[in-house]
């Protein structure tokens with residue numbers, strides 16, 4: 001995959017997973033407003049935006065073979081001034097207590113939420129670590145749930161806790177290797193997306209916080225995908241302002 005780069009003002013390349021819905025879709029739409037930005041979007045479903053600066057890749061990120069088949073297309077070469085990987089695709093998974101979950105859904109949630117972002121971080125660092133003239137960023141989308149135990153979300157919370165520590169370790173390695181790559185793990189807030197609909201559809205016996213999440217929607221306390229996207233863009237525009245790997249959009 002090749003993009004034409006704009007030499008007048010260096011092109012920024014954003015690789016966004018989970019670009020078809022929710023926060024990822026809002027992020028892509030906002031990024032494309034800047035004519036210097038190119039975006040590669042990844043999701044299973046893919047509407048091909050009529051924008052020459054957008055390339056969509058349709059793939060299932062929980063499937064290793066599909067990632068391996070597409071990984072070169074996700075990380076193209078080019079004269080970019082900035083390259084950012086946003087590992088945003090995620091799934092709340094089967095909301096159920098351990099002991100009642102299907103092995104397939106346990107496998108899939110970690111494959112999508114933890115293993116695929118790790119493989120993509122690894123590929124991004126391998127490809128771009130030497131490209132010191134470009135600003136390079138990895139932004140992993142985590143969750144406030146990464147820091148607490150929630151019944152029914154054992155796999156989801158721990159898949160995001162792993163992302164936090166992976167991000168911190170990647171940032172430490174980047175420092176030791178002097179690669180100049182910045183790494184963040186960002187909780188995006190509680191956002192009105194399909195994921196929240198899945199949460200409200202849970203059975204109260206499997207998820208004791210059901211009423212709280214129903215109440216957040218009823219009382220219009222969910223934030224919007226656009227709000228989270230603009231916070232993520234603020235971080236990616238001035239990453240040097242943000243101290244620490246773990247960030248929460250509700251705190252800046």
Ligand SMILES: NC(=O)c1ccc[n+]([C@@H]2O[C@H](COP(=O)([O-])OP(=O)(O)OC[C@H]3O[C@@H](n4cnc5c(N)ncnc54)[C@H](OP(=O)(O)O)[C@@H]3O)[C@@H](O)[C@H]2O)c1
Pocket residue numbers: 017018019020021022023024025042043044045046059060061062087088089090091092112141142143144187188189190191192193194195196
């Ligand atoms: N919404 C919240 O309140 C909230 C709170 C904390 C953290 N987060 C995190 O924020 C991120 C975005 O969530 P969201 O609320 O925007 O969710 P969403 O509306 O459900 O969107 C999820 C995105 O991930 C993609 N995706 C799901 N499974 C995939 C797969 N197997 N392969 C490739 N792509 C896949 C979906 O596209 P396809 O279906 O087309 O594949 C979609 O574009 C997630 O990491 C989530 O954990 C959300």
